[in-house]
Amino acid sequence: MSIISNSLKRIKPSPTIAVTQKARELRAAGNDVIGLGAGEPDFDTPNNIKEAAIKAIKDGDTKYTAVDGTPALKKAIVGKFKRENKLNYSTDQITVGTGGKQVLYNTFMATLNKGDEVIIPAPFWVSYPDMVLLAGGKPKIVKCTEQEGFKLTPKKLKKVISKKTKWLILNSPSNPTGAGYSKKEIQNLSKVLIKNKKVNILSDDIYEHVKYDNFNFFTIAQIPKLKNRTLTMNGVSKSYAMTGWRIGYAAGPKDIIKAIRKIQSQSTSNPSSISQAAAVEALNGNQGFIKKRAKAFKERRDFVVKSLNDIKGINCLIPNGAFYVFPSCKGLLNKKTKLKTDTEFVQKLLVKSNVAVVQGSAFGLDGYFRISYATSMENLKKAMNRIKSFCESIN
């Protein structure tokens, strides 16, 4: 009998981490691979944040803290929601975890019973379905097309809600498409949710601060009738280039926050005390970094979208946030190219042209691929040339 548990057999390793690992291996073997698979900003953590961490170490801020976050960090998070989202929370409505990923995982472990359904609009972040499965829940994937801007429509939402629906996940701006929901679009989805009265909403706002073209970020907890059914997850990873520090947080109903704390108390306990001190500075300190970085990302986005749309067989929407594009490669899946699927496309691209991207099917929508442009302009220029030559060579 296998030593591995049945619940673990329900899930698969993260495909985006797998691509990054594959690119790393090929590079180690001497290949000049350009990795466009990683979901992490290439910028360094701002100095004021690093200094706060060094100070924490020197001050002996190196012991266990409260399980779900220090009072100072919870206060900073309360301040962030008030300042940036006009949302009022008390500190007992806040939880801090080791990355947004842990907060999401704990949420599902704390709230899902066997058979509970979680609505996940596709394309989705790869970890949602597997986390739900691990917790015994049932992912209900709703495909959102390119024509719909890769966004959930009220009609599709209404259709998929059942008596077993526990959560709806919304992620705006989105990984992998970069699509952001406007206030109007969120209001329209809200009408369905207000009518339904039961569905809880998990809003993953991790890309809140990576946005372009005056896109006005709006989060569903700002709809007063839905605030007490919404858990809003956010973190410092993407906003402040702090992926390695592992600090994420959520705000929402006290009973859910308390349940998350219970799980954390019996698993990891508190996130790193030093990272928490750094996160306080990230949230309370100078916010200039966000604007400066957004400008650099916008230049890259514009370059990548234009370069892709210049390639015959590729079509790419202009995203209004995050650092990903999600182009279609359907125009290249045919008899002439001998490619049938997006997976074959990305595999051949990696082997023939040394560019690592992730197939759309990993995110729940076939016929597409994801490019992360969180890398230097120099790399992007090289990568776009290689993708163009590759597509021309097969077409």
Ligand code: PLP
């Ligand atoms: N949510 C989305 C959509 C993400 O893309 C990520 C990271 O890639 C996370 C959550 C988790 O981020 P972290 O655990 O670094 O806070």
